[in-house]
Amino acid sequence: MTSLTQDNTTTTPAKETSSTTGTPGEPTIAVIGAGIAGLSAALAVANGYPDAGLPGQHVTLITKTDLVESNTYHAQGGIAAAIFPDDDPKLHAKDTLAAGAGLCEPKAVDILTREGAEQVRRLIGAGVRFDKHPDGTLLRGLEAAHSRSRVVHAGGDATGKIVELDVSAIARDTPNIHIIEHAFVVDLVTEPIDTHSPAAGEARTAGVTSAVRGVRLFDTATGEQRTLACNRVILATGGAGRLYPFTTNPQVATGDGLAAAWRAGAQVADLEFYQFHPTALGVGEHFLISEAVRGEGATLLNERGERYMTTIDPRAELAPRDVVARENFRQMMAQGGRPVLLDATAIGRKMGLDQAGLTAFLKRRFPTIDAYTRSMGFDWSREPIPVTPAAHYWMGGIRTDVWARTSIRGLYAAGECARTGVQGANRLASNSLLEGLAYGRRAGLAALRDTDAAVWQPQSLLGSAANAQTREITEPQTLAIPSPDTQVDTDAKPADVRDAIEQTMWHGVGVLRDADGLSHAQNRLTGLVEQTQAQAQAALSKMAEKPKTDGTAATTTTPATASVPTPDDIANTVTALENRNLATIGLIAATAALARTESRGAHARTDFPDTDSVQACSRPFIRG
Ligand SMILES: Cc1cc2nc3c(=O)[nH]c(=O)nc-3n(C[C@H](O)[C@H](O)[C@H](O)COP(=O)(O)OP(=O)(O)OC[C@H]3O[C@@H](n4cnc5c(N)ncnc54)[C@H](O)[C@@H]3O)c2cc1C
CATH class of the missing domain: 3.50.50.60 (FAD/NAD(P)-binding domain)
Structure with missing residues (x-):
């Protein structure tokens, strides 16, 4: 493989000319x-x-x-x-x-x-190993909403x-x-x-x-x-x-x-826009089950064995991702949150394959999915598998x-x-x-x-569909992030806190949103931010001091009295730090989703189901 050297086909950023004094020498x-x-x-x-x-x-x-x-x-x-x-x-x-x-x-x-x-x-x-025809030309795929076959792939x-x-x-x-x-x-x-x-x-x-x-x-x-x-x-x-x-x-x-x-x-x-894939395996690591499986004829069923997509969209299971994800979510909510089912045996019926033929087809056509589902104990040539929409x-x-x-x-x-x-x-x-x-x-x-004085030159926030009435919120909206709550139980298990964040996001800021759910999520996430900030600080303070070893860029930041960390301390600290991050950005996402009183793209509000042309702009947020 050759090295990825520079090319001369694109422009470089204009050199900044501000006279502000910067750090001498090359940037670090x-x-x-x-x-x-x-x-x-x-x-x-x-x-x-x-x-x-x-x-x-x-x-x-x-x-x-x-x-x-x-x-x-x-x-x-x-x-x-x-x-x-x-x-x-x-x-x-x-x-x-x-x-x-x-x-x-x-x-x-x-x-x-x-x-x-x-x-x-x-x-x-x-030399990156993209898939090729025997004659050495690149293979390419056509994907949904692309007007040309232009997706190159590998392996x-x-x-x-x-x-x-x-x-x-x-x-x-x-x-x-x-x-x-x-x-x-x-x-x-x-x-x-x-x-x-x-x-x-x-x-x-x-x-x-x-x-x-x-x-x-x-x-x-x-x-x-x-x-x-x-x-x-x-x-x-x-x-x-x-x-x-x-x-x-x-x-x-x-x-x-x-x-x-x-x-x-x-x-x-734009934190209100999260794309959910309609079909990930409902257990394990929620492995993505590609649209291509539905393309071959697999159907979606609820727990009662009813095929529901035919009543939602003329394209049934092949409706756009968002449409399928939203209906899967609705069906799950109607059955206590449990995953819906993807029935690949319908492929066999559609193609006129017997059991052995379907088993061989699934293995050949979807080798990775076939191997993963089997590793999770499912034989999808014989029985429907649990699937769920998943944040993607x-x-x-x-x-x-x-x-x-x-x-x-x-x-x-x-x-x-x-x-x-x-x-x-x-x-x-x-x-x-x-x-x-x-x-x-x-x-x-x-x-x-960039020179040390260079600053950004942000583009307008007006989207491509903006019209004369579109409100452009040029001033970022401020959002105060709560301080660490010193009263909270910092001993709460980080895994339990993670679960609380995930459930709050899924039910309040998930595939379908409304004002009540978003407001509730905002309140809950505010408390979780207070808790996770306190937990992250407490976890870090337990960690050992890093001695100054190289005499250059590294300086110690922890108290010399901190105790030596165990592997569990380290794992819990990572989870505590991640929880603080997730709660924080979850709160911003909930706030942004509440502010966008329309449905657009991946943001679906059941209380504002229509797209509002006046809101064809992005809204920035900044810490207050
Ligand atoms: C199952 C799946 C299938 C997908 N299929 C496609 C596809 O076919 N085509 C497509 O275009 N996109 C696809 N996507 C989306 C695409 O993979 C991602 O959007 C893209 O890879 C993001 O690249 P990135 O470099 O921004 O981030 P990532 O690839 O996620 O890299 C993030 C890096 O940041 C590091 N990092 C994170 N936090 C910290 C921290 N605190 N300190 C230090 N390091 C940190 C991580 O360790 C990692 O190295 C798919 C995504 C998934 C999950």
Whole structure:
């Protein structure tokens, strides 16, 4: 495999010219997260853009578990890219805007489809093992709402695994990239900008009041804590499916970067939009059961054995994702919350297969799903399997400009944790890996190129469907996050607290929402934020002191008297930190969902079932 070197096909960010005094010398850059966005960012920093006079430099890549564990690793279907002769990035952009239900930012989408296609070509050129025909040409798939067959894939339905393994191997082989695994980023370190100083004019105009100075780390192998000093931080920490009891996301998806950015004062937006996949296995790790199974003829049944989708939509089980997810949710609520059933034996009846024929077909056509369901004790060729809607992808996140800059100077965000404006109110299938590739790279180049005085240049919040009446809330709405409650029982089991967060989100801020449920969730989450803040502080204070070992960037942050941590202490601390993050971002999501009094894209309000054209804009929130 060749290295992913710079190319000369895209622009670099304009060099900032502010006269504000910055740190002398080259920037110190840390990338948090090693999914597709973080890897792309780290490689962009390491390799630079020599044709534009931008040499690469050293970068630290930090991840909270093993290098490859991420949403990226679990992605299945593929990457959408307009790289085939019958396609055009403009067509891809049109499809993306349509899926985004009027909230996409057209300029950001244009960048996504043009530069994303270039980045996919570079992956292919670097030897990433995409699936090919025997003659060496790329295989491609057609997915829902795409007007062209443009989804490239790898390992059949294991695209994310192959891409993550191949690109992380390139990162490991890149000398400029220093990788730190098992380091949990707890918080960002920032310092205020003196906005009264004449030199801070740009920051003042852009509403930027603080600059990043480092990250606080918790070592999940040793329990030690330290601060890594740096003046550029790229957050690429992925999604937060673990807000919900049912999710396709792995355990690392707890919204840590988003919550840390919020606590540091960054703007966030579009958190009311969470995409739920209609069919994940109702037990175990809620493995995603692809639409293709329904495409082959599997039907959905409730506990009484009734096929209900035929009464909901003429397309029955093949109705759009949101329609199927919502009806599955309704059916579950009507049967005490228990999963509905996916009947793959209907495929056999449709295809005229006998038992042996169906068994062989399912194994051949869906090898990964077949293996997983059997490992969970189901023979889906003989009996229906339990399925549930599951949190899959978060459209909202940390608000950025088109160079991934956030409202905090020196802080960048890319991938699923960011809100660039490309996903709008609903993501087009297979566009998220593409976003990580395109905007991860942009974040890396911007961090490299920006001066210490550079600040973001945010786009308008008006969506593509905005009309003359659309209210643009240009001033972010403030939301006060409660302080830690010193009266709460900090000994409550972190696992029980997690369960409370998940249940609150599922029932109040889930597939279907209304004002009563959202208000109740808001109240409950407020209490959970108080509790989890106190628990996180208590857990951290138990951890041992990290001695200053390298004499450079690491400084101790914990009291010397702290006791030596046990493995249980470490595990509980991680859960406590994640709970604090989940409760915090859950509360913001509930608040944003309550404020959006319409249904749009993935946000379905039963009390406001219609889309309100006046609300075709994003609403930013900021910590009060
Ligand atoms: C089952 C499944 C199937 C999918 N299929 C597709 C598909 O076919 N096509 C598609 O385009 N998208 C798909 N998606 C969505 C896509 O995988 C994600 O949106 C995308 O991979 C996100 O990439 P990312 O780099 O932003 O984040 P991630 O890949 O999630 O990476 C996040 C990184 O941040 C690290 N991290 C998190 N918190 C911390 C912390 N506190 N400290 C340090 N490090 C931290 C994690 O360890 C990880 O390395 C799928 C998702 C799932 C779950």
